[in-house]
Amino acid sequence: MRNLPAPAKLNLFLHVTGRRSDGYHLLETVFEMIDLSDRVDLRLRHDGLIGRINPLPGIAPEHDLTVRAARLLVEHTGCALGVDIGLNKRIPIGGGVGGGSSDAATVLLGLNRLWSLGLTRDALAQIGLRLGADVPFFVFGQTAYATGVGDQLQACPQPPRRYVLIAPGVGVSTPRVFADPCLTRDSKPLKIDSLLQGRLVFCGRNDLEPVAMRLEASIEAALTALREAARRFEIAPELPRMSGSGSTVFMPVPEDQLAAVVQFLESGGRLGEGASVHVGRTVARHPLNSWAFV
Template identity: 50%
Template sequence: MSEGWSAWPAPAKLNLFLRITGRRADGYHELQTVFRLLDWGDRVWLRLRRDGRIERHGGSVPGVAAGDDLAVRAAELLRKEANVALGADIRIEKRIPAGGGFGGGSSDAATVLCVLDRLWGLGLGEDRLAALGRRLGAEVPVFGRGRGAGAEGVGGRLRPLSLPPAWYLLVDPGVHVPTAELFRAPDLTRNSSPATISDFIAGAVLDNAFEPVLRRREPAVEAAFAALAQVGTPRLTGSGGGCFVEFADRAGAEDALARLPRRLRAWIAAGVDESPLRAALAPRA
């Protein structure tokens, strides 16, 4: 990249389980989940502008107009709310597959908010940035705060959660079903019993409410689950088609990856308690 650009991580996430425990009077669903951040994801390039404009470069997200790009919207929202005269150039190196449930768009937005807060000299702090992020999407504050977390409600109640080391074998079946469409599915379970964190830690809670719906309607997701079942216990992340199997060490994940059919888009990543973005933003001694 040319002079003035800086590169920042935008890590992916997994939902280690996801339940719908009810529906509110306003129509929103009550969710319960655990977010696990990964050491792999997109890379966001940013460059300061003095003219107040927000410009996206390189067609950052295929098929997404600049005005709909969460990263651009994050920059515009921060500039407006903080009444900043500065602007920014944005370029995204996409590695996280769109619509897979790995949180790519939300993570890109969180990285833009957190880094521009620094580049523009705002110092808004974690809580104010999280509040802005929530206006862009329920998952943006998870990435902005940069820690694994349990979440309840419609995504606003986050509880930091430290998890044991783990490696994940990830598969993207290439399926992208709009989340709103899945929430309307008649066979979606909307009244699961709330889980306890102790049940989750003990391994008794691994389900995802969207898994049976997607497996029934999307052959590619069902095929990915069948392949992953040969090497472990497959799970779905979020409301996308992305699937994963958890392993205690890298060697186990790499061995499983080598045993998968080559036609699958598969790779491995490590779970982290602290986001690579949070580490990158930390003051250096």
């Protein structure tokens, strides 16, 4: 199996609504996939071994989410087959747009078919939760309103949108953001009925954004660039925001303004060294949403 898509995600808002006794934070968010995607190759092996064809620099196999996903499937099912995993990275690493989680989910979905496991979506999501809180969303496979630690999901259809993203080229430590004493941990949830009808998604905010900006100045610089573009092109000023725990920032842009906004951002020295501009389109359903369960 070659070229399986692993789409990025955006958090259209992200509220921290509490904290569990075990230290995990309770969240409220809307996850949406976009067509900026990594690509995963899965090559069947009959010797039971699980390997990486092109391992990511500096990441040991035991920490590679794609390898861990395959090993968890073996642990759960007892499958005697193996796989070689290849990965073509296009999603910014450590950017808060779910690249590693999406890669892991695509491995789970792909191996469910390649190994003829016949697992249900719920079973794969439970396995995915052991890899990270964002993985169940990609297995769920559609725009979702999420609560809990991000694993309690309800379908939340949204109108199609185009986005401009800026990846500052730096990573932010998610544990450090959540551990910060200045983090807001008691946001009031939005009205779910309005959310599920496709409204209010940009009325919220990202509670992690102020902390991440203080920890990494390049995030604030990227948001400033987006806000300048919003003023220039008469886009609502509250729309630029950060995804996840950072560092990627984004805003929705009308289709007919997309090219001009990108050109504006890439000119005039607005971007810091190492920063890059990306564009994305809403993906309403994961490309493997039905295929993985045949």
